[in-house]
Amino acid sequence: MLPPSRSTHDDAEAAKKSGILHRSLRTLPLKVVGASGNYLTLSNGQQIFDATGGAAVSCLGHGDKRVQEAVMRQMNEAAYCHSLFFSTSAAEALGNELIAGTDGEMAKAFIVSSGSEAIEAAMKLARQYHLETTPPQPGRINFIARKESYHGTTLGSLSLGGHVARRALFEPMLLQNISRVSPCNAYRGKKEGESDEDYVVRLAKELDDEFQRLGPESVIAFVAEPVVGAALGCVPSVPGYFKAVKAICDKYGALLIMDEIMSGMGRTGTLHAWQQEGVVPDIQTIGKGLGGGYAPVAGLLINHRVVNALYKGTGSFSHGQTYQGHPMACAAAAEVQRIIREDKLCENAMAMGKYLEELLKNSLADHPNVGDIRGRGLFWGVSIWKSPELTD
Numbered sequence: 001m002l003p004p005s006r007s008t009h010d011d012a013e014a015a016k017k018s019g020i021l022h023r024s025l026r027t028l029p030l031k032v033v034g035a036s037g038n039y040l041t042l043s044n045g046q047q048i049f050d051a052t053g054g055a056a057v058s059c060l061g062h063g064d065k066r067v068q069e070a071v072m073r074q075m076n077e078a079a080y081c082h083s084l085f086f087s088t089s090a091a092e093a094l095g096n097e098l099i100a101g102t103d104g105e106m107a108k109a110f111i112v113s114s115g116s117e118a119i120e121a122a123m124k125l126a127r128q129y130h131l132e133t134t135p136p137q138p139g140r141i142n143f144i145a146r147k148e149s150y151h152g153t154t155l156g157s158l159s160l161g162g163h164v165a166r167r168a169l170f171e172p173m174l175l176q177n178i179s180r181v182s183p184c185n186a187y188r189g190k191k192e193g194e195s196d197e198d199y200v201v202r203l204a205k206e207l208d209d210e211f212q213r214l215g216p217e218s219v220i221a222f223v224a225e226p227v228v229g230a231a232l233g234c235v236p237s238v239p240g241y242f243k244a245v246k247a248i249c250d251k252y253g254a255l256l257i258m259d260e261i262m263s264g265m266g267r268t269g270t271l272h273a274w275q276q277e278g279v280v281p282d283i284q285t286i287g288k289g290l291g292g293g294y295a296p297v298a299g300l301l302i303n304h305r306v307v308n309a310l311y312k313g314t315g316s317f318s319h320g321q322t323y324q325g326h327p328m329a330c331a332a333a334a335e336v337q338r339i340i341r342e343d344k345l346c347e348n349a350m351a352m353g354k355y356l357e358e359l360l361k362n363s364l365a366d367h368p369n370v371g372d373i374r375g376r377g378l379f380w381g382v383s384i385w386k387s388p389e390l391t392d
Contacts, residue, residue: 038050106302115298360373
């Protein structure tokens with residue numbers, strides 16, 4: 001069930017009196033007073049089915065007792081400590097759980113509080129990697145990202161993204177060392193009669209040409225979502241795309257950063273979407289389903305190549321945040337990840353995703369206003385036309 005119409009619940013005076021700067025200053029958001037399973041309870045007693053898990057966050061639903069108890073245990077043990085000096089069993093457990101989930105392909109995890117923070121950390125880590133190599137490469141200052149992408153709302157992450165509407169107000173402030181190439185969007189990007197293989201070749205050439213335009217030795221990393229979320233609506237890459245772009249990054253010594261803040265943590269049928277691509281990113285961002293909404297938590301997974309460069313160089317990452325590795329956030333995320341693993345939720349997402357695909361295509365494929373049905377696992381989107389002659 002959808003929330004009641006704002007027009008019938010707006011209270012301008014109440015909004016003015018609120019001590020919180022809400023997303024709208026003219027309306028007061030509906031107040032949630034309870035949450036259990038897949039339902040939110042409002043202050044007026046109405047229940048709302050939380051079909052999207054909020055901002056694609058609540059992967060286990062609300063009120064999971066195991067996660068609640070894990071957070072309370074950690075609160076009683078140590079609610080906070082400064083990560084510059086201390087670690088906790090919760091942080092170490094989360095790191096081990098996350099690394100195990102990559103089958104050892106990744107070497108370290110770095111835990112922060114939001115996806116935007118994770119992207120900022122990834123950008124700094126990628127830059128530092130090139131300063132730690134032998135010889136150092138200080139001339140690497142550019143990033144290549146993709147059009148129609150979204151990576152966050154802080155200035156660095158917003159600069160990476162190609163989401164025009166979100167960038168508009170802040171365009172003069174955004175970083176100028178970021179360029180973009182076309183996304184891998186078969187529905188919009190393929191030419192008539194073009195095969196997937198030829199489409200990959202064309203996109204790979206576009207990326208290679210951009211390296212050449214910038215100067216290959218100036219590029220820090222290529223940044224992309226394996227399944228594009230907010231900017232395109234659950235658009236997976238075609239087979240072979242990420243193998244092709246990884247080969248180009250490797251050819252020029254640049255890193256591949258894969259943003260899985262939305263697509264990761266089992267949503268596509270494997271814990272990480274890259275596990276279906278035949279490549280391993282150098283740096284991966286994670287969030288949303290990492291903690292399932294039980295704590296503000298996100299992070300990086302970093303492969304051996306990058307970790308080894310830092311280890312052989314300065315031996316440190318020149319970055320840190322007050323709530324980095326927050327004990328209660330780590331406890332929540334570790335328990336969420338255990339539940340995903342123990343309850344085989346990735347396998348379930350894969351199986352149920354095939355069923356969802358079948359239902360969507362059987363029900364909607366022939367509809368005159370449906371342009372495309374695409375996705376992976378339980379992460380699916382439908383493009384709807386106003387008319388076949390118009391865009392979505």
